[in-house]
Amino acid sequence: MNNPVTGFSKLSKEEKINWIAKEYFSTPSEAIILLKNYWNSDEKIQKLHDEFIENTITNFYIPLGVAPNFLINGKYSTIPMAIEESSVVAAASKSSKFWSTRGGFKATVLNTEKIGQVHFIFKGDISKLELFFVQTKAKFFAETESITKNMQKRGGGIIDIVLKDKTNLLPNYFQLHATFETKDSMGANFINSCLEQFAKTLKEEALAYDLFSETEKNIQVIMSILSNYVPNCIVRAEVSCPIEELAEKHIENPQDFAERFVQAVQIAEVEPFRAVTHNKGIMNGVDAVVLATGNDFRAVEAGIHAYAAKSGQYSSLSHAKIENGIFTFWLEIPLALGTVGGLTSLHPLVKLSLEMLENPSAKELMQVVAVAGLAQNFAALRSLTTTGIQDGHMKMHLNNILNQFDASDDERILIRKHFKHNAVSHSAVVEMIGNLRK
Numbered sequence: 001m002n003n004p005v006t007g008f009s010k011l012s013k014e015e016k017i018n019w020i021a022k023e024y025f026s027t028p029s030e031a032i033i034l035l036k037n038y039w040n041s042d043e044k045i046q047k048l049h050d051e052f053i054e055n056t057i058t059n060f061y062i063p064l065g066v067a068p069n070f071l072i073n074g075k076y077s078t079i080p081m082a083i084e085e086s087s088v089v090a091a092a093s094k095s096s097k098f099w100s101t102r103g104g105f106k107a108t109v110l111n112t113e114k115i116g117q118v119h120f121i122f123k124g125d126i127s128k129l130e131l132f133f134v135q136t137k138a139k140f141f142a143e144t145e146s147i148t149k150n151m152q153k154r155g156g157g158i159i160d161i162v163l164k165d166k167t168n169l170l171p172n173y174f175q176l177h178a179t180f181e182t183k184d185s186m187g188a189n190f191i192n193s194c195l196e197q198f199a200k201t202l203k204e205e206a207l208a209y210d211l212f213s214e215t216e217k218n219i220q221v222i223m224s225i226l227s228n229y230v231p232n233c234i235v236r237a238e239v240s241c242p243i244e245e246l247a248e249k250h251i252e253n254p255q256d257f258a259e260r261f262v263q264a265v266q267i268a269e270v271e272p273f274r275a276v277t278h279n280k281g282i283m284n285g286v287d288a289v290v291l292a293t294g295n296d297f298r299a300v301e302a303g304i305h306a307y308a309a310k311s312g313q314y315s316s317l318s319h320a321k322i323e324n325g326i327f328t329f330w331l332e333i334p335l336a337l338g339t340v341g342g343l344t345s346l347h348p349l350v351k352l353s354l355e356m357l358e359n360p361s362a363k364e365l366m367q368v369v370a371v372a373g374l375a376q377n378f379a380a381l382r383s384l385t386t387t388g389i390q391d392g393h394m395k396m397h398l399n400n401i402l403n404q405f406d407a408s409d410d411e412r413i414l415i416r417k418h419f420k421h422n423a424v425s426h427s428a429v430v431e432m433i434g435n436l437r438k
Contacts, residue, residue, distance in 0.1 A: 012192055017057050045348060052343075064292060064349060066356070067092035071104025072371050079355035079372055081288035084398050088284045088326035092372060097250070102241040105374065107367035112230035113159060114336055116191040117201045117222045118176035124216030126165060130176065132212070133163040136205045140176070144197045151190055156181040176202065179232070184362040186295060186338030188226055195224035208438050228299040229306045230334045237370035238330030239378070246327060250386045258327045260385040261320055264330075268316035275316050278377070279308055282317055282331065285376030289369045292358070294343030294350035300335060307334050318377050335366045393430060401429045411436050 005019065017035055021028035035058040040046040050056040067089055068078040076304035079096075081089050097103060122129050140161050148157045159179040176198050180191050199221045206212060206219045246254035270327055283301060288295040308317050318331040339362050343350050354360065357368060378400040398419060415432055422428070 002375055013050065013057060016055060020057065048346065048348075052346075064353070065089040067096055067372070068377075069093070069100050070096040070368075070371060070375070072367060073098045074104065076100075077228055077358075077368060078356060079289055079368060080292040080356050081285075081372070082292040082353075083284065083288035085284060086400060088288060088376065089107050091383075092285055092375050093384075095375035095379045098378075099375070101316050102245050105237055105238045105239055105371045107235065107371050110234040110236055110332070111232045112181060112363065112366075114180045114182055114191060114226070114230055115232075116178045116180060116195045116224075116226040117224045118178075118195055118202060120176070120199070120202065120362055121172045121220040121222060122174050122211060122216070123172050123218075126167075128211050128216065130163060132206065132209050136201070136209075137161060139205060140201055143201045144194045147193050147197060149189070151182065151187075154183045155300040156183040156187075156274050156375055159197070172268055182338070182362075183337045185341045186362075188296075189341075191226040192224065195226070199224045207409050228303045228336070230303050230336045231307055231310065233334050234332055235334050235335050235366040235370040236330060236332045237367065237374040238324055238328060240328040241372065243322065243327050250382075251352075257385065258322055259383075261327075261329070261381055262322055262434045264320060264381050265316060265320040269319070270315070272314040273309065275314050278380075279305070279317050282333075282377045285312055285372035285374075286333070286335075286369055289372045290337070291351070292353045293337075293339070293365060294347050295337050295365075296342075300337075303334050303336065306356040318374065329374070329378060331370065331377070333370055333373065335369055337362050337365050337369065339365055395428070398429065401426055405430070405433050408432060 008016065008019075008057055011019065016029075017032055021031040021035075024032040036057045038061065040049065040059065046059075049059055050244070061082045062082055064080060064082045066078050066080055070079055079092070083089065109161045138179050141158060143157065151157050159181055161176055161178045163173040164177045166175055178191075178195065178197075178198065180187060180194070182190055203219055203221060209217065218242065243254050243258050251257045258316060265278075268275045281305070286300065286304070287297045290300050304317065307315075308314055317333055318329065320327070320329045322328075338344060339354060339360055344354060345351070357365070360368065398416070402415065407415065411433065414436060415429065419429070
C-alpha cells in the first residue's frame, strides 16, 4: 500500500473489497471472486454476519463438527465443536466412546461467582476512606437497582462490594472489588454497567463527604471493568474406573498404563514447558465448544491460563491418581459462560449448537465444556503414553496435505492405502505424490 486510506469504515462492502483487491493483489479480480465466494447466499444471514463487526468483507469459515456418545452425569450428549485442527474431534469422540462403557464423565459446578472492579486513585487518609466506604456501601446497591432489577428476578445480581487497599502495589491505588451472579448470561454488559454506576456514585459521594479534605474529595477513577479471571466460577469434570477396566486394544497392561499416565500428569504439574502444551490440549476441547456456542473463547483462555498459574508457577489444569485400585483423572477450571444474550440469540449456528445440547443452562454448559477439555486431555495423554502422538495426528493431517496438492481421487486411494501401514510425514506424502505424477 502506497498511501493510507481515509474514511474506510464509511465505504460500502463492495468499495472496501475493491480497494483491498487493487492495493494488495497482483490479480484483483481473483481476490474479489474469492472473497465473494465465501459470502452466504442467504442475504439475511449475510447481513447478520456483516453487522457482527466493523469493516466486514467476507466470512472466514472453520468446520463445525460433532463428538457423539458423551455420557455426562448419566445422560448422553452430542457435543458441537468448531475447530480447524484435524485430530481434535476424532480424539474427543474416541474418549467419549472409551468412557461411555466405564461409567462416563461426572461434572459438578462448584461456584458461579464473577468479578468486576473499579480501579481508582485516592490521595489521603486511608482510615477516612474506609469509613466513607462503610457509610456509602448501601448507595452502591441502591443506585444500581434499575440495572439489577431484571437480573434479580432471575436470581442473580450483585453479591457483594468490598474496598481493597492496593497501595502496596502502586501508590494511592484502591479498588471497589465487586462480585456478581449472572445466572444464564455471561454478564459482561451487566457487570460493566454496574461498575460504571459504582464509579459515578463513588465520585459524587466523595465530593459531598464532609470528613474528606478538598484533595481527598477528588477521587480519580482510572477505569471500571469486569475481570476475565474468575477463580470462584469453577467447574469440575472427572472420570474414574478400576484399573483393570482400562484394558483395551492399545492398553494390554492397564496397571502399567495407569502408572505412566499419572506420571505424565505429574510432569505437567511441575514442568511449565510441558504444562503449557498439556493445557493447550485441554483448550482444544474447551475452545471448540465455547466457540460453537457463541461464547468468548479469548476471555475463557485468559482466565483459565491465569488460574493455571495461581500458585506462582504455571502448572497442569488436570490431575490423576491411583488409589485403592481405582484410576481417577480430573480437572477443575474457571468458566464464565452464557446461554442467553450475545451471539447466542443471533448466530444461526450458535442457536443450532445450543439446541443440539438441549438448550442447556449456563451451569450445564460449563459442565459440557469442562468434559470436552478433559476428554481431549485424556486422548492426548493416552496417545503419548502408548502409540505416540504423531501416529493418529498425522493420519488425520494427511487429508490437509492431499488437499494442499490437489490430489486426484485415484491418487488419494493409492496414498491412503500406502500410509495405512507407513508413517505419515509431509515430505513422505509429497514424495509419493511426485512419484505418482511421473
